[in-house]
Amino acid sequence: MSSTTVDVAVIGAGVIGTAAAWRLADAGVRVALIDRSHPAAGSSGASDGYLAVSTKTPGPAMALAAASRARYPAWLQRLGPVDAEVRGGVLLVDHSDGLSAIEAHARHLRDHGVDVDLVDGARLRQLEPGLAPHLVAGLVCESEMQLNPYKLALATVAAATAAGVIPFWPATPVVERLDATGATLALGDGRRVIAHQVVLAAGAASAALGADFGLTLPVAPRQGVLAITTKTPPLAQRFLVSARYLTHKRDPSLAGTSTDPAERIGHGFTCETLPTGQHIIGSSRRFVGFDRTVPPDVLAIILASAIAHLPGLADCTILRAFAGLRPFVPDNRPLLGRSAAQPAVIVATGHEGDGVTLAPITAEVVTALALGQTPPVDLTGLDPDRFAGTQPHT
Ligand SMILES: Cc1cc2nc3c(=O)[nH]c(=O)nc-3n(C[C@H](O)[C@H](O)[C@H](O)COP(=O)(O)OP(=O)(O)OC[C@H]3O[C@@H](n4cnc5c(N)ncnc54)[C@H](O)[C@@H]3O)c2cc1C
Structure with a gap:
């Protein structure tokens, strides 16, 4: 049985997971990117591409969107064409x-x-x-922009693999062992990924995956x-x-x-x-x-x-x-940060209708946390453990 050892395994190849994998690899981290289907198979492939700040709720959502939007021009210079335009x-x-x-x-x-x-x-x-x-x-x-989210996901996968990310799909990981210093993930075909840290970026399917890691994520x-x-x-x-x-x-x-x-x-x-x-x-x-x-x-x-x-x-x-x-997510805020309950897990999900807009800032936060650095934005209110002990949304 083959096994691959990495610093970080990112689960989910939507715009959030692919962006995180790219930025991590660019920072010199050895990364595996795992998706049960294929890149952009989830919400990211069935989405508008409005990079909007003006539609956000005042407070953390608006601040996050503004920080993310400010990062897009530099991003787009490094990615292939994704139909990005400033149309207002x-x-x-x-x-x-x-x-x-x-x-x-x-x-x-x-x-x-x-x-x-x-x-x-x-x-x-x-x-x-x-x-x-x-x-x-x-x-x-x-100043509002738009782009093609499907192309964005594919472009970040291309940039990520060029930076050394190892792709695994279609593959649904089963958590075999998890402790504060890492996780062993068994993939369906017998392969194993041994990761020091895991980024959970499974979009709308994050509740079930979170449960596998012992987390309550009411997505x-x-x-x-x-x-x-x-x-x-x-x-x-x-x-x-x-x-x-x-x-x-x-x-x-x-x-x-x-x-x-x-x-x-x-x-x-x-x-x-x-x-x-x-x-x-x-x-x-x-x-x-x-x-x-x-x-x-x-x-x-x-x-x-x-x-x-x-x-x-x-x-x-x-x-x-x-x-x-x-x-x-019931309180309309992403789940973003390292779980205190499972310190090997960084959660990056729950972006509802804003994930394309928030991909750059989310990826930067994930990268900083994985490297043990201070995140570039205030994460107050986004704690991924904030729903621990509550019932899921029905
Ligand atoms: C109609 C519509 C319009 C939208 N318009 C906009 C917009 O204009 N602007 C904007 O910013 N946002 C918009 N959004 C929201 C945006 O699409 C999402 O917030 C974003 O795509 C979420 O990205 P993600 O990577 O978290 O999730 P997804 O794109 O859903 O990716 C999750 C990935 O995880 C994989 N996965 C799930 N479970 C597992 C598992 N157990 N093992 C391995 N892989 C797994 C899935 O296969 C999937 O590929 C819109 C959404 C919709 C539906």
């Missing part, structure tokens, strides 16, 4: 959204050094002429549906996202209490214009276990809302629709 983004406000809450949000963003402009409906339609007349305002952030899959169009004439310059999207993201209980079909699926409108001339239209937030099928009624709500926001979409052809599973 707009948070769309209609009559039902509280304008005062958006004004307060704009102030928080400026306090975090993010340049945003709150414009009225007339100015909004000058900037984005395709938008519907019912939108009364928009919070414009011209639940939160399904989001996206539809992609064929190439169309340009309908919008910027990434469009309705304020309702943020409300649902932050408060899952809204879907359960509402009788409105769109509210019940946690719908908020999003539209990303790709360099190919296609549009990605979203989305929903539902707890349906690990189901990745696309129900026609959910898709119908998303498409009707998309046309109501951006009427030109009525003339598009839908190429396909797909669903991804965001790694949701």
Whole structure:
């Protein structure tokens, strides 16, 4: 039976695990990257690519996003092409959204050094002429970027393997022995990975994997549906996202209490214009276990809302629709840090709808922790042991 000894085994080859593996190897660490399927098989391959700071909750989430966004330009210089573009983004406000809450949000963003402009409906339609007349305002952030998360995961795998990372897939590790100084992971084909430290980055599947390591990680899959169009004439310059999207993201209980079909699926409108001339239209937030099928009624709500926001979409052809599973944590904060309960384990999961945005800062935190250095950001509130002893989210 063959065994490979490494300093760090990273489990999960989504944008988080691949980024962590790359940065670790770049720092001279001997790394194994393990995925039960293949890179970007999880949420990272079924995601928009909006690198947004302006949609984050003030506090740690906004600070993390700003720190991560600041690191992207240097990253992108080192990775292959990932369709990265600074296109800007707009948070769309209609009559039902509280304008005062958006004004307060704009102030928080400026306090975090993010340049945003709150414009009225007339100015909004000058900037984005395709938008519907019912939108009364928009919070414009011209510095927001977008990229292709699937290509990002593949580019970081390529950079990681060039830096010496050893790939293992498809392989689901079974934890055979774990102590404070490392773990032995048995892979299905009889191989073993003996690691001094383990990075747990299994996305929506992190709860089960965490349990194998004796950790309580209440990560639940939160399904989001996206539809992609064929190439169309340009309908919008910027990434469009309705304020309702943020409300649902932050408060899952809204879907359960509402009788409105769109509210019940946690719908908020999003539209990303790709360099190919296609549009990605979203989305929903539902707890349906690990189901990745696309129900026609959910898709119908998303498409009707998309046309109501951006009427030109009525003339598009839908190429396909797909669903991804965001790694949701009940308090809406990632689980990021070294576990005090299992000191050989560094947890990097639970990024919900923000993992693409947060990949660079997460990778830097993981690397610093693995090397015994001080992390580059304050990890208060992100402690991976904070749910120990609680019941998982249902
Ligand atoms: C519809 C939708 C839109 C989104 N839009 C955005 C956006 O615009 N911007 C943004 O920043 N984020 C967005 N996200 C969120 C983003 O996709 C996720 O936060 C991110 O992809 C999570 O990355 P990850 O690496 O943690 O998890 P994943 O990408 O899910 O990767 C986890 C990996 O772990 C592997 N794995 C699981 N269990 C095991 C095991 N036991 N052994 C080995 N391997 C295992 C899986 O095969 C998988 O490859 C969106 C998500 C969705 C669903």
